Amino acid sequence: MLDQILQSLKYFQTETVLVVSFCVIVLADLIFRKKSNVTSYLALISLVVATYYLGLQGSDGIKSIFFNMFAVDPFSLFFKAIIITASFFVLLFSLNSKELVSKTRGVGEYNALVIALTLGMVLMTGATNLLMMYLALELSSLTSYILAGYTKDAEDSSEASLKYIIYGALSSGIMLYGISILYGLTGSVDIYGIHQALMFQHLNTAALVVAGIFIVVGFGYKISAVPFHFWTPDVYEGSPITITALLSVASKAAGFAMLIRFTKVTFINPAIGNLDPGMWDIFKGIDWRFILAILSVLSMTIGNLVALSQKNLKRLLAYSSIAHAGYMLMGLVVLSNEGIAAVMIYFIVYLFMNLGAFYVVMLIADRIGSENIDDYRGMGFRSPLLGVAMTIFLLSLTGIPPTAGFIGKLYLFSSLISAKIFWLAIVGALNSVVSLYYYVRVLRNMFLRDPQANAQSLQISFIEVFILILLVLPTILLGLYFTPIVEFAQASVTMFGIQ
C-alpha cells in the first residue's frame, strides 16, 4: 500500500509543488508582513516550477495513480496547463491591481488562496473517482468563496461571496445526493466501475435518470450553464476583477475537464463507433445528448440576450461567459474526439481573449474607478493602446477572423457539422451575431463617442503594456496560424481507460 503511494507520488509532482508552495506562502506572509510583494513573487515562481514539472509529466504516459483515484493522461495535462497559465496571468494582473492593494490588508492570504484554488482545479482535471471529484470540486469552491469576498470592505464583494456560498452549497449538495444514488445503484464510486456496472447490469432506469440529472446540476453550476447560472452575474460583478477573470477561465476549464471525463468514461459505449448515436445507449431513459444540446442552446441564447442590456462591463462579461459555456457545450454534445478537441481548442483561445478583456477592464477601472460602459466614452482616444487591445479581444470573443476566437468557433461548428447536428450549428452561428451587438456596444462607447471635456488620457506603465501584449499577440497570431494549438489539442484528447 505504501509502495503504491510512493509510486504514485512520482506522478504527482505538479500538485505536490502547489501544496508545498501554499504552505510556504502562508509562512512567508507571517514573516514578511510588510513587504507583501514577496508572497506574490513566491506564488508566481511556484507556478513556474509547477509548469516545469507539468512539462516533465508529458513523458509519463497514461497512468492511474493512488488506487485509481487520479488519472495522469494527456487530457488532464492539457487542462492543467490551461489552469496554471490562467492562474499565472491572474497573479501577474494582481501584482499592480489597485483594487486589491487599497481595499484589503495585504495580499499574502490572497496569493496563498489563489494557489490553493489552482490546486483544487488541477485536481479536478484528473479525478476518476466520484469522491475525489467531489473533494476537488469542494476545494476549489471553498477557496473561490473566500476569494470572491476578498475585498471585504466593498459591499458587493461580500454579497458576491455570500451568494456564491449559498448557490455553491446547494448545487454541490444536490450533486452529492446524485453521487450517492449512483453509488447505491452500481456499488462503485470509481467511474470505470460505474461504467462496467452500467454496461453489464440491469439497473433501475428511473433512479439512474434522477442520479444523472442531479450530477449534471453540480457540473452545470461549476461551468455556469443555464439554468444553473444565477450566481454568475452577481459573483462576477462583486468579486475583485482578478478573481472574476480566474473564475471565468480556469474554474470553467476545470469544470469542463471533469464533466468531459465523467461523461465520456462513464456513459459512452466505446465499442460503438465514435459518432454513432448508439454510444449513449448504456445510459438509458433519456436522450442525454439532447439534454446537453438544450443546456447549450439555453446558455448561449440566454447569456447573449441578457448581456444585451447590461450596463456594467463586468456583468456583461459574466453573461458573455455564460454564452461561451454554451458554445463549448456544443462540442460536448458531439462528444467524439473531434468535439472534445474543439472544446479544448476553444479553451486555449478563450484563455487569452477572456483574460485580456478582463485585464483591460481592470486597467481602466484602476484609473477611472468605474466599470460602467457609459464611463468608457472616448476611452479609445484617451488610451489608444487599451482601445485597440480591447477591440481585438472583443472581436475575438465574437469570433471574427483573423482573431483566434474565429478558430475556436470554426472548430466547434466543424465538429457539429461533421457529426451532422446542423440545427445546433445554426443556433450557435446566429448567437455569434447576437453577441456582436453587445461587444460592439463597448467599442461604440470607446471609439464612436467623444470623451468628456475634462477627461485625461490614461497613463499605462511599461510592465502593464508588456502583459497586455502577452495576451494580444496570441489572440491575433493563433488566428493566423493555428497549427500548434490544434496539434496540441488533438494530441491531448487521450484519456485513461479510453482508446
Added chain:
Amino acid sequence: MSFLGIGILSWITFLPIVGMVLILFLPKDNKKAIRWTSVFFTALQVMLAVFIYMNFNRGLAGVNLAEGFQYVEKFSWIDIKSVSWFGRIHIDYFVGIDGLSVLMVILTAIISFIAVFASWGIEKSLRGYFALLLLLDTGMMGVFVSLDFFLFYVFWEVMLLPMYFLIGVWGGPRREYAAIKFFLYTLFGSVLMLLAMIALYFSVSVIDPATGEKFHTFNMLAMMNPTNYDPGSILAGVGTSWRYIAFIALFIGFAIKVPIFPFHTWLPDAHVEAPTAISVILAGVLLKMGTYGILRISYPMFPDATLHYQVPLAVLGFINIVYGALVAMAQDDFKKLIAYSSISHMGIVILGMSALNTQGVTGAILQMFNHGTITAMLFLIVGVIYDRAHTRGLNEFGGLMNQMPKYSGIMTIAFFAALGLPGLSGFISEAFSFLGAFQVEAIRWITIASALGIVLTAAYMLWTLQRVFLGSLPEKWKSLPDINGRELFTLIPLAIIVIILGIYPSPAINLMTSAVNTLVGVLNQHGGAMFLGQ
C-alpha cells in the same frame, strides 16, 4: 511573375498593409505625410493593376481550371497532420486571377486611389482614418484574388471592422445606428456563409499527389469539381435538399452584400451616414463582392441549384431594379437617391447573371465594373456639393448650372451614364444584361417588366438634374464656388473610363470572354448532368 520573391498579387493585396503600418508610426500631427503615404501606396497599387491589365493573357479561361488562372501563388499555410480520428487539415495561401476577377482587381485599385483623394478634407483622427482605409483596401483586394475558401472568408471578414469604424467614427449624425446595422447584417450573412463553407469542406476531398493521402480541402477549384465530392457526404449528389439549403445560405451571405431585396435596408443608412470617400468605396467595390461571390462560388459549385433557382433570381433582379428606382424617385436627399439608384443598378447585374448565358454574364460583370465607376462619380459629386452647401436636400437647390459650370458638366456625364445613355459605359452593360436575359424563355417576361426600370431611372435622374441645375438660383447659393482642382482630379479619370468604355468596350470585354464562356459551359454541362461522386 514576382518581385523580391513575392508574387504580384500578394504585392497588390498587402501593399496597403505596409502603408498602414508606416502610417501608424508617423507622428499624429504630420497630416501631410499621412495623406501622401496613403497616396503613394494606393498609387503603387494602381500601377500594379495597370501592369496586370497589360500582361493579362486574354486567352486563358480560369473559373474551374487551375491552369487557367494567372499570377497564381500557392503556398502551404496551415498543415496539420492527420490523427486516427480526424483527417489532415490543409489550407493553402492560394491566390490567382482569371477573367471573372481581373476587372474587379483593377476597379478596387482605382477606387481606393480615388478614395484617398476624396478623403483629403478629413481632419479628425487622420492617422486612424487612413490606417483603416488601407486595411479595408487589403480586405477588398484579398477577396477578389483568393482561390481558397478559407482565405476568402478571412478577407471577407477583415473588411467588416474598418468599415464599421469608418462609418461610425467619421460619419454623419446617425452614424452609430448605420454602422452597427451594417456590421450586424453583414455578420449575419457571413455566419451562414461560414456554415456552408464548412459543409463544403467536409463534402469535398482531394488526394495529395505526393503521399496519396486523401484529405478535405478549402480549395475553391476542388469544390467546383463534381468528382471530388465524397459519396454519402452531405453535399454530394445533384439537387438534394442539402445542396439547395447550402446554396441559399451562401446566397444570403452574398445577397446582403449586394444588397438584394429584402436584405437591402442597411445600404441607404450606411451610404447616407458614411463620409464621401467611404460611400465611394462602399458603392464602388463592396457591393460587387456580393455578385462576385455568387459568380465565383455559388455558380460553379452549385450549378444544379443555380439552374433550379434561375427564375427566382431573375425575379429578385426585377424587384431590385424597379423597387430601387421607385424608391429613388421618392427621395429628396441627394445621397439617399444615389444609394437607392445603386440598388436598382445592382438589380441589372442580378438579372444579367440570372440569364446564365454568355451575353447576360458578360453584361453583369461589365455592369459591376461600370456601376463601380459611375456610382463612385455620383457619390463624389454629392460630396462636392455637400462640402459647400452642407445640405443634401435636392429641393433646396436650383439653377446651379450657371453658378458651377464645370461641376454641372461632369455631373451631367455621370448622370447620363447612370441612366444608360448610348455612348457612355452604362448603356453597354445594361444592354448586354437585358439582351442576355431576354434570350432565355423562362425569364423573358421578367426581363420585359424590368425594362420599366430603365424608364424610371431616366425619370428620376433627369428630374434630379432639373432640381439641382435648372430653375432659379436661391439667394443663399449665390456664393458657391465651383468644383476645385483636387475634386476634378478624382472625377476626371473616372469620366474618361466611362466615356472610353462607352464608345469602345472591347478592352474590358476581352478580359473576361474566355472565363465567362467557361463559366456558362460549367453551368450547362454539370447542371443537368449528375455528379459522379454519388
